[in-house]
Amino acid sequence: LAVEALHWGEDRLRIIDQTRLPGEVAYLQLETLESVWQAIRRLQVRGAPAIGVCAAYGVLVGVQEKAPGTPGEVVTAVNDAADYLATSRPTAVNLTWALDRMRATVDESEAAGAPCETLLEGLEAEARAIDTENQALCEAIGREGAALVREGAGILTHCNTGSLATLASGTALAPLFHAHREGRHFQVFADETRPLLQGARLTAWELMQEGIDVTLICDNTAAQVMREGRVQLILVGADRIAANGDTANKIGTYSLAVLAKAHDVPFYVAAPYSTFDLALTSGDAIPIEQRDAAEVTEGFGCRTAPKGVPVYSPAFDVTPAHLITGFITERGILRPPYHEAIAALPPTAACEAPQPILESLK
Amino acid sequence: LAVEALHWGEDRLRIIDQTRLPGEVAYLQLETLESVWQAIRRLQVRGAPAIGVCAAYGVLVGVQEKAPGTPGEVVTAVNDAADYLATSRPTAVNLTWALDRMRATVDESEAAGAPCETLLEGLEAEARAIDTENQALCEAIGREGAALVREGAGILTHCNTGSLATLASGTALAPLFHAHREGRHFQVFADETRPLLQGARLTAWELMQEGIDVTLICDNTAAQVMREGRVQLILVGADRIAANGDTANKIGTYSLAVLAKAHDVPFYVAAPYSTFDLALTSGDAIPIEQRDAAEVTEGFGCRTAPKGVPVYSPAFDVTPAHLITGFITERGILRPPYHEAIAALPPTAACEAPQPILESLK
Numbered sequence: 263l264a265v266e267a268l269h270w271g272e273d274r275l276r277i278i279d280q281t282r283l284p285g286e287v288a289y290l291q292l293e294t295l296e297s298v299w300q301a302i303r304r305l306q307v308r309g310a311p312a313i314g315v316c317a318a319y320g321v322l323v324g325v326q327e328k329a330p331g332t333p334g335e336v337v338t339a340v341n342d343a344a345d346y347l348a349t350s351r352p353t354a355v356n357l358t359w360a361l362d363r364m365r366a367t368v369d370e371s372e373a374a375g376a377p378c379e380t381l382l383e384g385l386e387a388e389a390r391a392i393d394t395e396n397q398a399l400c401e402a403i404g405r406e407g408a409a410l411v412r413e414g415a416g417i418l419t420h421c422n423t424g425s426l427a428t429l430a431s432g433t434a435l436a437p438l439f440h441a442h443r444e445g446r447h448f449q450v451f452a453d454e455t456r457p458l459l460q461g462a463r464l465t466a467w468e469l470m471q472e473g474i475d476v477t478l479i480c481d482n483t484a485a486q487v488m489r490e491g492r493v494q495l496i497l498v499g500a501d502r503i504a505a506n507g508d509t510a511n512k513i514g515t516y517s518l519a520v521l522a523k524a525h526d527v528p529f530y531v532a533a534p535y536s537t538f539d540l541a542l543t544s545g546d547a548i549p550i551e552q553r554d555a556a557e558v559t560e561g562f563g564c565r566t567a568p569k570g571v572p573v574y575s576p577a578f579d580v581t582p583a584h585l586i587t588g589f590i591t592e593r594g595i596l597r598p599p600y601h602e603a604i605a606a607l608p609p610t611a612a613c614e615a616p617q618p619i620l621e622s623l624k
Numbered sequence: 625l626a627v628e629a630l631h632w633g634e635d636r637l638r639i640i641d642q643t644r645l646p647g648e649v650a651y652l653q654l655e656t657l658e659s660v661w662q663a664i665r666r667l668q669v670r671g672a673p674a675i676g677v678c679a680a681y682g683v684l685v686g687v688q689e690k691a692p693g694t695p696g697e698v699v700t701a702v703n704d705a706a707d708y709l710a711t712s713r714p715t716a717v718n719l720t721w722a723l724d725r726m727r728a729t730v731d732e733s734e735a736a737g738a739p740c741e742t743l744l745e746g747l748e749a750e751a752r753a754i755d756t757e758n759q760a761l762c763e764a765i766g767r768e769g770a771a772l773v774r775e776g777a778g779i780l781t782h783c784n785t786g787s788l789a790t791l792a793s794g795t796a797l798a799p800l801f802h803a804h805r806e807g808r809h810f811q812v813f814a815d816e817t818r819p820l821l822q823g824a825r826l827t828a829w830e831l832m833q834e835g836i837d838v839t840l841i842c843d844n845t846a847a848q849v850m851r852e853g854r855v856q857l858i859l860v861g862a863d864r865i866a867a868n869g870d871t872a873n874k875i876g877t878y879s880l881a882v883l884a885k886a887h888d889v890p891f892y893v894a895a896p897y898s899t900f901d902l903a904l905t906s907g908d909a910i911p912i913e914q915r916d917a918a919e920v921t922e923g924f925g926c927r928t929a930p931k932g933v934p935v936y937s938p939a940f941d942v943t944p945a946h947l948i949t950g951f952i953t954e955r956g957i958l959r960p961p962y963h964e965a966i967a968a969l970p971p972t973a974a975c976e977a978p979q980p981i982l983e984s985l986k
Contacts, residue, residue, distance in 0.1 A: 480818040482844070
């Protein structure tokens with residue numbers, strides 16, 4: 263991929279500052295534990311998988327800073343770093359999960375009596391493993407979904423689900439990157455995705471970096487583009503998927519699914535197995551978080567609505583399973599009846615990370 | 625109405641500067657012909673009916689400035705003012721139409737040998753007539769549509785179609801103002817209406833001024849609000865309506881109509897008879913104007929999309945007649961089959977103004 267949103271090399275962590283996109287591509291060297299904490303806190307790195315990977319490398323940065331001389335000091339440094347990083351975005355489940363893997367690695371080696379150097383090597387190997395597993399998972403989703411992306415097709419997507427959010431080839435964008443590498447030509451319509459404009463700011467930018475033909479549209483224009491016959495496929499990500507296939511994702515996804523049905527356009531959700539929450543029998547059980555009104559009324563540096571106007575701004579909506587043509591997972595494409603297909607999905611090592619519902623692809 | 629976007633009194637013209645809403649309610653005294661021209665040009669007054677009414681009074685301002693001493697000088701002053709004002713927004717059909725009425729009035733009186741004072745009185749009477757006819761037309765639409773607005777209902781609207789755009793009670797908002805005056809309580813959901821945010825900037829503001837319960841939503845949230853069962857009626861305006869009922873209106877209207885159908889929500893278009901263009905057999909003949917990409921990529925004072933990104937931004941879309949529950953006109957509510965109902969509509973004196981398709985409710 264043309265965009266490398268995070269790089270670990272020669273014991274150094276570098277990220278693209280996502281808050282300055284698309285105006286500026288600014289790289290940040292995260293040389294202190296505090297700078298890693300700030301980067302996550304300030305959304306300079308965002309998206310559930312990205313936060314997990316960044317935090318794992320962040321533990322290495324924290325350990326380097328302490329320069330521990332004994333195995334016990336290494337363990338303390340890891341736990342201190344993990345405790346601290348966990349406070350950067352407390353509700354991000356991927357963050358806790360990645361940090362716990364780092365703790366477990368060092369605890370295990372230390373208990374086995376390994377020397378300092380082995381502990382440090384083990385920590386770096388674990389961070390790289392988290393990174394690599396995440397990449398493999400996205401690659402697999404891309405491979406499984408690429409066949410849906412036909413030569414000459416128009417593909418509509420919503421929000422941001424690519425290399426910035428995942429530090430890999432993404433979820434809903436992964437099939438596009440894959441098909442592009444295979445030499446297919448197609449046109450992507452990116453919903454700008456109000457209120458935070460992730461589609462305009464991030465998706466359009468990263469598709470352009472890759473040389474993929476992308477056209478930006480306002481969310482209210484998707485229906486018109488479908489009516490004109492210019493969309494043959496809709497690809498979106500997911501925050502959480504219930505056992506029956508009902509899918510919570512960024513607000514506006516449900517609207518697209520209804521419009522897709524009305525225009526006979528296939529509507530696919532791309533997500534790793536970890537996004538399926540078998541404890542939820544249907545989407546009705548998913549709580550809907552409300553976003554801050556200011557994101558709608560003054561999101562761009564100037565006020566664009568009257569002071570005090572009530573705003574209804576749910577962070578996401580739930581698309582009922584019957585509107586979904588299929589789920590693109592790293593284990594293949596699931597087709598209805600979803601209850602059976604989802605129940606039959608075998609968990610994989612790379613898929614143990616639970617996806618947080620409130621934080622994932624913000 | 626609480627909002628008086630234009631006031632003519634004691635030979636003076638005053639408007640609300642709509643470009644400063646909703647941040648500030650600033651009144652402008654238009655004391656020179658040039659200030660009237662600038663107000664129309666700079667969208668300080670906008671909306672087809674509003675432009676027509678403002679231009680008619682603007683001719684009076686121009687004549688005052690010249691202080692003509694003979695009937696011939698009055699005619700010259702009127703024609704000079706009209707020629708000049710016509711250049712303020714050349715494609716606004718209502719503008720030309722109103723100016724032509726002012727010219728015809730003075731020409732007729734002058735040809736009949738009327739003295740200066742009579743000519744001036746006739747001009748003021750004609751400007752007031754244009755204003756009053758426009759108000760009567762909006763009131764009639766409000767009266768006809770008010771019965772659709774039930775106690776306790778949720779009503780969703782798009783763009784801005786009220787007192788700012790029409791200098792009267794509006795088109796799609798007129799039934800809401802009417803029902804509110806009758807004491808009914810209801811909740812309005814106002815689509816923010818990307819890219820220019822007329823819903824956020826203007827509709828939310830003017831409903832709040834009137835004391836009507838309004839909630840602002842992003843365009844992509846309309847489907848979710850419908851799914852929650854909170855919308856019992858959708859009211860939109862129209863730019864142009866074909867003889868079969870196909871309706872061109874602000875981009876996003878078609879999307880709402882499809883969503884309304886899927887959620888069994890009645891979808892009404894409110895428009896004066898003059899909006900029906902019987903020369904168009906269907907909506908297919910309506911050309912779709914493209915808006916400037918910058919409205920989408922940097923509409924709020926800062927750039928929110930990558931430089932050079934292609935943007936598809938049609939100004940409006942066409943809603944096919946079969947998705948429309950009814951048309952609220954000043955002559956009553958039209959029901960399917962529309963071809964017959966529209967053909968049977970008798971023209972009225974107040975309805976001769978053609979609605980320009982590219983300018984009307986911008």
